[in-house]
Amino acid sequence: MLIRIDPGSATPIFEQIADSVRKQVASGELAEGARLPSARDVAESLGVNLHTVLHAYQVLREEGLVEMRRGKGATVTGQAAAMASLAADADQLRRKAQALGVSDEALAALIRGR
């Protein structure tokens, strides 16, 4: 799996790390049972604080996308398949919103508000 961050971006680093994982889950590259590298390894590799990576993993856990097990580290849950199957629909909805001049934020707010 690939985790990319851009320290120059306005998006917080933990959010960028979580986004990398979400993106690969949506595309099917990360399926149920896939093991995420240890937070320590990721932190060392990216030159970021360990807590930043743990924060990202925590966010993913709250979304139900990964689970943490002692000794096994963070693994992708069965939720991955559901997210992958929604990805195509989400793309379509987003394209429709863009065509209608509705921003991503407005679309997300619409979904959240229902």
Added chain:
Amino acid sequence: MGIPRDKCSSCAITDLMNDVQRHRRPAIWLGAGFPLLVTVVAVGLQLSWWGDLPDPIAVHWTGNTVDGFGSKVMVPWATAILALVFPLIMTVAVLAALDRGSRGPNLRFMISVAASFAVIMATLLTGSLYIQRGLVDAADAGSIGPVVLASVVGGVVAGVIAWFLQPRQETVVGGEQATPLEMSPSERAVWASEIGMTPALIIVVGLGTLMSAVAAVMIWINGDRVVAIPLTVTAVVIAVLVFGYSRARVMVDERGLTVKPVIGWPRFHVPVEEIEAVETRDVSGLAEFGGYGFRWIPGAFGVILNRGEAISVTRSNGRRFVVTVDDAATGAGLLQAYAQRRG
């Protein structure tokens, strides 16, 4: 009027096919045809002595004394498996590597080993019957020493001849240069993947472990320390190798390529500043590295836990580091991007 250029693209393809054929043919003759011939002759000889042989026959010697007996029916079967099936497995792996475009002394050597192995096994098994012709009780069989000597000499001679009957092979690694991952200058990335032996491979090695463990326990009980100690050590070493090194983590980051087995040590690292070239390629562990696991061969080191996709890195000293891993293209792409970023 010459041949139009576009027509001659077929010349290159013909050359390539000729080259494959030039290497395939001796590999087939020496690695499959020769073991078949050796096996047929060996089994033929064994069967021609059948009526003169005691049953059970002697199958194991310690020093000059027989200390193990077995059914004589096992011998032709063992000959077929050891002198024919084993060489065939090696040869098939080499042919697959040749077809993929790989060349190298290691492939040539594997074929020599296949030919040599066939002679060693056929001579050993057939010779063990030869010295038991006309015996009523196999316990009276003489020393196996001369047979062992003959099989080793025969094997070396066959291996050397097979080596020189094959054409020279300059090392060619049929790889594809990695396309660097697109990254903005401020971007940072890490790629991580887990590698592991397939369950089938683990079962094979695991059964081997179990058998040597059982053998070790039985011999401890029966009290032959001299045999029990090495067997126990072997069982423990295999267990550690199987369960500690059957899985590893491969990581690519700013610092380079790192491979770390689950038990944490030893850690293999290629620093990004030592990277000359990054390629992706298909690897057959058996043909190119002589097996699976951590493999040293001339010019390369490989962490080869399964067959298939691999990242191959050429270091500035010319040596290659190869690791089999899924989605090798992404890992190689990131490594290439970092290597290029450094200049």
